Amino acid sequence: MEYFSGHITGLIEQLSLLPGIGRKTAQRLAFYIISQPEDKVKRLADSITTARMNVRYCRTCCTLTDAEECPICSNPRRDRTTIMVVETPRDLAAYEKTGKYEGVYHVLHGAISPMLGIGPDDIRLKELMQRLQTGEVREVIIATNSSLEGETTAMYISRLIKPVGVKVTRIASGVPVGGDLENIDEVTLLRALDGRTAL
């Protein structure tokens, strides 16, 4: 791609290393960045370095944050007796957006996947078990994804926690609200049927 010359090609290459950003999108982004005012571009570059340098794992729930403890864990109004286990900080954010969950979280940073060689020791399970030691926790809600890996992880965790004597629940799986039955896959339809509740 010598027709763009050094710095532009370099930027395009760097951008296309990002997940989900192909060569074409990287090109579009690069030209956009170049066309922007200097201070705006500086803010973008700075936010990248600053975030990387200052972000660490919350010592309690393992989510990404920039303090010792994340805003949720350090909020005295959150209910510490209920822990929701999620795979990623993004999943945490998804539940936070509902504004209805008042408990705390635990972020695993992944799910067990024999296919990808990710075992129980590769995710933040030890940290979760340690949190249960205090005897304060009454319920662990497993909110891993409804994928093969998520289900495997959910099963594994529930078997691990049951001997401790803490209640373990799993978020419901079924037809999404607003979903059109005819467009929903068979596995989900059967799940929804199995999980039916009385009206």
Add this chain to the structure above:
Amino acid sequence: MEYFSGHITGLIEQLSLLPGIGRKTAQRLAFYIISQPEDKVKRLADSITTARMNVRYCRTCCTLTDAEECPICSNPRRDRTTIMVVETPRDLAAYEKTGKYEGVYHVLHGAISPMLGIGPDDIRLKELMQRLQTGEVREVIIATNSSLEGETTAMYISRLIKPVGVKVTRIASGVPVGGDLENIDEVTLLRALDGRTAL
């Protein structure tokens, strides 16, 4: 979004200012960036600032480059008698990828659009007309997009250049190679018919 805390939210906000990057993608990218090794993240941030600071317009064809003159204009093997007029450096790149065009380019950085208030003075037309003064140019190929704006610009340029006595051509418009007739819009089908050539 207080649940992510400062630096992460800041990065997400900066990323979502980029064109075509929504909140969700910005979040995904931000968490990816945070999870990467420090030096890799630094390379990304640096490439952004470096590109912005060092890129300028080629003094001849107006494309974005980091030297006085772009690699194409400064290549002695390119045919200076033919100028292809494109809207953006990305369009230039698209033609360069074919590897078959041996002439030089002129980048307008936009197209005439009365709707968006972009007139002939807002694109690099003056620079194109200046290049024709030398008498060296024999053909100007107009390769603006096949959109309303692109066509308007093509018409405008051709009327501007004809009095100078330089040959003006327009790239063909028609059915794309590999295109399925039934999926192609009517305007394109009619253009393809109008532009038919003898076999």
